[in-house]
Amino acid sequence: MAPLLALPSLLLAALALSSSPAAGSNKPHVNHGKFKGGPWTAGHATFYGGRDGSGTRDGGACGYKDADGFGVQTAAVSPKLFDGGAGCGACYQVKGANSTKAAGAKPVVITANNQAPPPVSGQEGEHFDLTMPVFLQIAEEKAGIVPISYRKVPCAREGGIRYTITGNKNYNMVMVTNVGGEGDVVALLVKGNKRVKWTPLRRSWGQIWITETDLTGESLTFRVMTGDHRKATSWHVAPRDWQFGKTYQATKNF
Numbered sequence: 745m746a747p748l749l750a751l752p753s754l755l756l757a758a759l760a761l762s763s764s765p766a767a768g769s770n771k772p773h774v775n776h777g778k779f780k781g782g783p784w785t786a787g788h789a790t791f792y793g794g795r796d797g798s799g800t801r802d803g804g805a806c807g808y809k810d811a812d813g814f815g816v817q818t819a820a821v822s823p824k825l826f827d828g829g830a831g832c833g834a835c836y837q838v839k840g841a842n843s844t845k846a847a848g849a850k851p852v853v854i855t856a857n858n859q860a861p862p863p864v865s866g867q868e869g870e871h872f873d874l875t876m877p878v879f880l881q882i883a884e885e886k887a888g889i890v891p892i893s894y895r896k897v898p899c900a901r902e903g904g905i906r907y908t909i910t911g912n913k914n915y916n917m918v919m920v921t922n923v924g925g926e927g928d929v930v931a932l933l934v935k936g937n938k939r940v941k942w943t944p945l946r947r948s949w950g951q952i953w954i955t956e957t958d959l960t961g962e963s964l965t966f967r968v969m970t971g972d973h974r975k976a977t978s979w980h981v982a983p984r985d986w987q988f989g990k991t992y993q994a995t996k997n998f
Contacts, residue, residue, distance in 0.1 A: 779925045779972050779998070781837075781897040787869035789838065789892045790860075791879035792820070800875045804858030806832035807950035812921045813902075820858035820873040830971065831856050832951040833920075833927040835899040838872060840882040841891040852881050853897060855927065864889060899927035904994030905978055907966055911988060913958045920951055920968060925976075925998030929953075931969040936962030937980065966994075974998060 793800035797816030802809055804820065806829065819838070825831045837851040860873035868891060876885070883890040901924040911917040920929050932945045932953045940962050945953035964982035969975045978994035986992065 779898045779970070779974065782895050784893045784895045785869060786841065787872060787892050787894050788864060788867040788889060789819075789872045789874050789879060789882070790864070790889050791874050791876045791885075793875050795876050795880075797875045797877050800858070805829070805950050806857050806859075807919060807952045808832075808857050808921065812906075814855045814857055816875045816877045817852070817854050818857040818875055819854045819878065820860035821856045822860050822863055822871040825856065825870055826859040829947055829950045830930050831928055833857075833899070833923050833929060834971070835897050835927045836872070836894050837897050838874070838878070838882065838892055838894045841893050852878055854878055855899065867891070870894075896926070899924050901997055904981075904997050905966075905968060905976060906991050906993045907964075907978070907981060908991040909959075909982065909986065909988055911954070913960045914956055916945075916955050916957070916959050917948065918945060918953045918955075918966070920953065920966075922993070923968060923970065923998065925974060926970040926972045928971045929968055930971050933967040934959065935965045935967075937965075937984070938962055940964075942967075964992075970998065 800816065800818060808814060821831060834856045835853055837853055839851040860871050863871045867889065872892065872894065901922045903922065905920065906922045908919040909916060918932065920932060923929060929951060933942050934945060934955065935942045936959060940957060940959060943955055943957050945955045948954045961984060963980045963984045964986060965977065965979050966981060967975055967977045976996065976998050981994045982992040
């Protein structure tokens, strides 16, 4: 059974809950500024899957499916960057450091969708296990493992945040995808339009969040907090007659 949300993430969820509006209030949270990204850092990269990216789109440690729209521009990231699932959805620019093919090459933007093995012994920095289509943009296949530079960058997403609800009324599971800005999710709250007050969900594994609160028969509002503590509220994104197994998309994003 996957571990429950770690203590630091629980504290972040509590912080998000404490800043939620009073019941019945529709005043949106105002985000201050935009996520700017970070500095270039040394790391190393390998590749996995087929030349067409097969074997990398479904079933990863984040829980994403091919339908979630990340395509082959993805990577499994080292345990430190994966951070127990909190790193799922983050975006990175990756470029070759010392390979001939990478000299002057344009950096490639990828989304973290899986967990990679720990850093390879003798290699510098964190480990990125790229899909083969991405790896071939920065190195030759025969290289196998190459030094890279990487940095976290804002995620550019089409449309609003998406919420896929599965499970049952006693065990609701919510998958959060298509998150812009920093891209990762460290806290998630839900609120109904009647009896369900602001309720924090806890991470089950990857980007799947759970609550035992009965959410049925309520129009649902979700609040997402990313790793930089910015928040986005998707007011009434799921109607009162929402159904398990369906995906509901907000009109806004970060």
